[in-house]
Amino acid sequence: MxxxxxxxxxxxxxxxxxxxxxxxxxxxxxxxxxxxxxxxxEYNNKVSDTETRLECLLNNNKNSDFCAPLTSFDWNEVDPNLLGTSSIDTTCTIWGLETGQVLGRVNLVSGHVKTQLIAHDKEVYDIAFSRAGGGRDMFASVGADGSVRMFDLRHLEHSTIIYEDPQHHPLLRLCWNKQDPNYLATMAMDGMEVVILDVRVPCTPVARLNxxxxxxxxxxxxxxxxxxxxxxxxxxxxxxxxxxxxxxxxxxxxxxxxxxxxxxxxxxxxxxxxxxxxxxxxxxxxxxx
Known part of the structure; x- marks a missing residue:
């Protein structure tokens, strides 16, 4: 640099x-x-900012005292009313946000679950929307089962396994190429390399940065x-x-x-x-x- x-x-x-x-x-x-x-x-540790306010609380588990921790989330860049979250309970959830009537000077925002699916066999560690196909409906996730899986909101009856770690090491993060949606990168837990994948050639890394x-x-x-x-x-x-x-x-x-x-x-x-x-x-x- x-x-x-x-x-x-x-x-x-x-x-x-x-x-x-x-x-x-x-x-x-x-x-x-x-x-x-x-x-x-610190017990009293908190964020204080007088210029922010809670717009909406997304909670899909209102009838239970236990809520599986979330591991990641991603905001859809094309449709800002879509938000994706991943969790250790093996699921990915796509939330829809709606702006309701104006109360005073505030637009009331509510959220609902558009879809929740079992994305992996084990914990899901990351989720990210793809810019492919218009940038609204496709997303991928990685998890403790060592796989990268791709989903289409229009066809959720199946998913595509893009990559599986040979040693089944958990995959912690994925990141889409900002200019070419055919490529994404992922990394394994405690791994010293980054794997570059091409969704057009599933399961075969096109590069390893090590x-x-x-x-x-x-x-x-x-x-x-x-x-x-x-x-x-x-x-x-x-x-x-x-x-x-x-x-x-x-x-x-x-x-x-x-x-x-x-x-x-x-x-x-x-x-x-x-x-x-x-x-x-x-x-x-x-x-x-």
Missing amino acids: SLHGKRKEIYKYDAPWTVYAMNWSVRPDKRFRLALGSFVE NHRACVNGIAWAPHSSCHICTAADDHQALIWDIQQMPRAIEDPILAYTAEGEINNVQWASTQPDWIAICYNNCLEILRV
């Missing part, structure tokens, strides 16, 4: 607590705003290019890869950055594609690429 020139190339923020997650604002007028997530073991020397924690496709992807891992490395030569083997990344700690998340700014954010320990760093 470029570290030279007149403009500052790295910005760093030291938080008072460990940073586990972060992401960029997608508002064009707030391009350099990020949200951070952490965990503080230069990391410790387990991979984050994946981020470039928002403006179909052939660039960034991976981050416990080896302190954030690596950018050029995958144009697929299906030939991709040996080395084109750019590398070494942080001062184990990187647990990476995000590529959709409104500022020359900036990548990483977090490790209690630090957030923004890197110009």
